Amino acid sequence: MLRLRLLTWDVKDTLLRLRQPVGERYAAEARARGVQVQPEALGRSFREAYGAQSRHFPNYGRGQGLSSRQWWVDVVKQTFRLSGVHDDGVLTLMAETLYHDFCSACNWEVLPGAHETLSQCCQRGFHMGVVSNFDNRLENILSQCNLRHHFEFILTSEDVGFAKPDGRIFEKALRLGRVTPEQAAHIGDDYTRDYQAARAVGMHSFLLRVAGQGEETQVPPEHVLPALSHLLALIEKG
Template identity: 55%
Template sequence: MRLQLLTWDVKDTLLRLRHPVGQRYQAEAKSRGLQVDSALLESSFRQVYRQQCRVFPNYGLSQGMTSRWWWQDVVSQTFRLSGVQDEKILHPLAEALYADFQTSKNWEVLPGAREALKGCAELGLKMAVISNFDRRLEDILRNVGLDGHFDFVLTSESAGVAKPDVAIFHKALKLGDVIPQCAAHVGDDYMNDYKAARQAGMYSFLLQEHLREDIPSDHVIQSLDQLIPRLRGLIK
């Protein structure tokens, strides 16, 4: 069957952070007169983020949270763990960083991404996003100039379910009005992107620098410029 819909992961597939989180948090703190080590902030963030994801998966939606609240809690806990205890400082810091991370100041388009999206459009493919991201993603895509490529953007927040649950792929297929055999997904995570899409009945391509022994080599793209030739074989 002819390929009709191509869905994309975003973070580390199309976009990446311009600077490590610790550096950005340090800069925001410094603008408010606080001196906090960026490496300590980075370590604290990773610890807090892992814990938050474990206790409140998918932004705590099923537990009555919002993604804004979830992220502001992550920021506040990161600074507390890094030695900042003044609650009067933590709240505005968390608000500022939540807003800041939806701007192009913190995100850049990966090399080859614009060309790959343009090439996919020229193949006549409908395109969409499936991402474990929050409601800010559409603003981020607009701010970096990628929003015009997609028919729809499906985040785990809007879907109410996160990858690798195949339900989010089923929701995307329904939105795209295609059957799984006419859709493919591109992403950089083996479980969330490659394997989950395959379990949903779609084609999928894993964006990784190195080939893996456990999946066919033609399912791996080591850079985005390899994608178009692979897709041509699915639309003939």
């Protein structure tokens, strides 16, 4: 059995996921403003706008004087511009509405097994924290989704100033948890940013791989979670 004291968690697509694709949510907001745009086009435009913004202003522009709110407002506006919407007044209204909407539980759902697994981990006496490449809305989202109470600390890349796979965000978690790396494990769905990055600082880690995802041959089977509910059994076997 692994002698773990601290478990750190990724959030998006590990504990929470979007209720509907971004393109569909954006298209619904556009319809509410009397603008017709296809969800598929908005989905493609969002990926393009988000990718460009992430390259030019990494980690929500934190090192370049942007607020994450402004960063996201710019992404939303550019998404609609790429899809042919150019009315500045409408763009501003939609961007502000969507920024606030994505802070609420109406746009997020808890993944199967998350509530039960987190509760069981707390009952076993594990200290728990969040390590996420998210902006400062995360704490409120976790509260609205009734998950916040499981965690002793929430580390977002915006607050810390380092984004996974940078090991410094994990090192801060270890300091907050007052544990050595070998006493901690990280759980997430991304091979590079979660699984590999945590191991690079000496932590244990488990990769959540939902059905349909590609296999990562570098990950031993005993480190793979086909569902969150498998976590405690893997820890006890480790």
